Amino acid sequence: MTTEPLLEVRDLHVDIPLSHGRLHAVRGVSLSVGVAESVGLVGESGSGKSLTLRALLGLLPRPARIVSGTILIDGEDVTGLPAKRLHRRLTDTMSMVFQDSLTALNPVMRVGEQIAEAPLRRLGKSRGEARAIAIDLMNKVGIADPERRYELYPHELSGGMRQRICIAIALSTKPRLILADEPTTALDVTIQAQVLRVLRQLKQEEHVSLLLVSHDLAVVSQTCSRLYVMYAGKVVESGALLDLIAEPRHPYTFSLLRSVPDPDHRVDRLLTIPGQPPDLSQAISGCSFAPRCPFAVDACHHQEPALEPAGAAGVERRSACLRVDTAERWSEMVAEEAVSKQ
Numbered sequence: 001m002t003t004e005p006l007l008e009v010r011d012l013h014v015d016i017p018l019s020h021g022r023l024h025a026v027r028g029v030s031l032s033v034g035v036a037e038s039v040g041l042v043g044e045s046g047s048g049k050s051l052t053l054r055a056l057l058g059l060l061p062r063p064a065r066i067v068s069g070t071i072l073i074d075g076e077d078v079t080g081l082p083a084k085r086l087h088r089r090l091t092d093t094m095s096m097v098f099q100d101s102l103t104a105l106n107p108v109m110r111v112g113e114q115i116a117e118a119p120l121r122r123l124g125k126s127r128g129e130a131r132a133i134a135i136d137l138m139n140k141v142g143i144a145d146p147e148r149r150y151e152l153y154p155h156e157l158s159g160g161m162r163q164r165i166c167i168a169i170a171l172s173t174k175p176r177l178i179l180a181d182e183p184t185t186a187l188d189v190t191i192q193a194q195v196l197r198v199l200r201q202l203k204q205e206e207h208v209s210l211l212l213v214s215h216d217l218a219v220v221s222q223t224c225s226r227l228y229v230m231y232a233g234k235v236v237e238s239g240a241l242l243d244l245i246a247e248p249r250h251p252y253t254f255s256l257l258r259s260v261p262d263p264d265h266r267v268d269r270l271l272t273i274p275g276q277p278p279d280l281s282q283a284i285s286g287c288s289f290a291p292r293c294p295f296a297v298d299a300c301h302h303q304e305p306a307l308e309p310a311g312a313a314g315v316e317r318r319s320a321c322l323r324v325d326t327a328e329r330w331s332e333m334v335a336e337e338a339v340s341k342q
């Protein structure tokens with residue numbers, strides 16, 4: 001028996017109209033998130049991660065717009081539903097946590113009331129019930145002394161506490177999936193680890209799925225079991241976290257992994273990927289990563305690779321690279337190149 005994913009996105013395209021032409025920011029992204037699964041979406045700044053996430057909840061910043069794409073919930077295509085029903089279906093299923101908790105929260109409303117708002121207005125609870133739900137949620141996200149903190153305003157809390165409040169607000173509509181856009185980027189490393197722990201616990205204890213956007217592979221590695229790697233508006237590789245880290249099957253993932261600082265050898269391993277991503281307002285010929293790719297051959301500059309099954313892990317493991325058959329030798333090839341330059 002096959003179980004349908006909770007969320008599936010097929011061939012999503014998002015454009016941003018410009019004064020001259022358009023920026024094709026999301027170029028055919030497909031992804032899925034299972035029930036109680038934590039999935040990461042990683043890539044450099046500008047790769048289209050946030051727009052992909054926001055498109056799912058109709059929260060695209062103006063003037064960005066969805067050009068095409070299909071969203072399925074529990075295997076049902078919801079894209080054709082009338083606007084109001086679609087909105088309700090999406091917001092019943094998912095809610096979002098943003099990077100900047102200070103702008104996400106209402107500065108003149110007590111934090112507890114902000115959590116209680118959805119139970120009160122959307123779920124039809126009484127004031128007392130909504131307050132009890134909010135306090136319970138504050139407990140769940142690890143806020144000590146929730147009765148006292150219920151009465152505080154956002155500026156009276158630390159960044160980590162505010163982000164916990166945002167997670168509690170996201171949970172207040174009883175979503176099955178949380179979309180989190182760089183939820184810990186603004187926090188220091190210790191607080192970041194605590195907030196990531198909260199997200200992991202929600203999955204384990206409440207079976208809430210997670211789609212986590214981050215430019216930081218270390219953050220995603222602590223939280224997710226499956227990854228999609230985005231480059232220039234497309235998914236270039238996907239697979240189980242451990243497979244992907246052990247054996248990257250796309251040169252971009254390979255380069256990204258080499259750029260993760262290793263705590264023991266910080267300086268040696270902190271490599272940046274030379275070059276810039278392409279201009280997405282221009283047509284791209286061939287593989288978008290080819291100009292920065294250490295393994296590109298002529299064909300890579302002309303032929304666009306499809307995202308196809310790659311490696312022993314079957315359909316879960318996909319890569320969009322014409323050179324994928326040489327992946328096992330990439331480390332060696334880079335080492336040889338470094339020696340030849342000496």
Ligand SMILES: Nc1ncnc2c1ncn2[C@@H]1O[C@H](COP(=O)(O)OP(=O)(O)OP(=O)(O)O)[C@@H](O)[C@H]1O
Pocket residue numbers: 016023025043044045046047048049050051052061062063064215280
């Ligand atoms: N409101 C907007 N107006 C114009 N361009 C935009 C807008 N929002 C995003 N873009 C552009 O769309 C592309 C994708 O942006 P997106 O925010 O999805 O990237 P990202 O991978 O999430 O990176 P970051 O972490 O920097 O947000 C980028 O080139 C960005 O500059």
